[in-house]
Amino acid sequence: MAGQGSGGNVLAAICNVFFPGLGQLVQGRVLAALIFAIVFVGGAALWWLVVPGIIAAIVYVWAIIDAAKYDPNR
Template sequence: MAGQGSGGNVIAAICNVFFPGLGQLVQGRILAALIFAIAFFGGAALWFLVLPGIVAAIAYVWAIIDAAKFNPSN
């Protein structure tokens, strides 16, 4: 990947719209992909408890932003 704002980051962010964590997986960050996927799907499964649903929404948006702003040189 070329860095922040590159075409690869845009593709990764779009992947996260459909499946949270997929964008991080496309970027080769397996641990981050697992954390985002577990946070989102765990919270979404427990949506009726309200707080996990909020955590899922935050994880969803955070995964998209994280993939879009990823800079491999850090």
């Protein structure tokens, strides 16, 4: 990836819209992808408890922003 604001980061952010963690996987960050996916799926599965659903929504947005602002040089 060329860095923050590059086309690769935009593509990764779009991938995260479909499934949180997918954009990080596209960027080659496997551990971050697993963490985002596990937390999102766990929270979404327990949506009826309200708080995990809110956490899942926050992680969903956080994954998109994280992929869009990723800078491999940092």
